[in-house]
Amino acid sequence: MSLFRVLLSIIFPPLAVLDKGCGSVLIVLLLTIAGWIPGVIGALVILNKEQKPIVNQPTYPTYPTANNRTHCDY
Numbered sequence: 001m002s003l004f005r006v007l008l009s010i011i012f013p014p015l016a017v018l019d020k021g022c023g024s025v026l027i028v029l030l031l032t033i034a035g036w037i038p039g040v041i042g043a044l045v046i047l048n049k050e051q052k053p054i055v056n057q058p059t060y061p062t063y064p065t066a067n068n069r070t071h072c073d074y
Helices: 003-011 022-034 036-048
Strands: none
Touching: 003 036, 022 036
């Protein structure tokens, strides 16, 4: 979380979380409409939340086993 983001979340909270997704922006916007302080707190909480890196896992072909059958054996 950079100093610019913290200042932006204090001045206009929805703009600070713009890159965090539409849901975050809507939540912070509603909190800001309800009151400026809840909007700032919500933006700071969302900005402080640690993002997990996206790991590209290798894809392996799946073979039918007893647990993931691809057809019925009736």
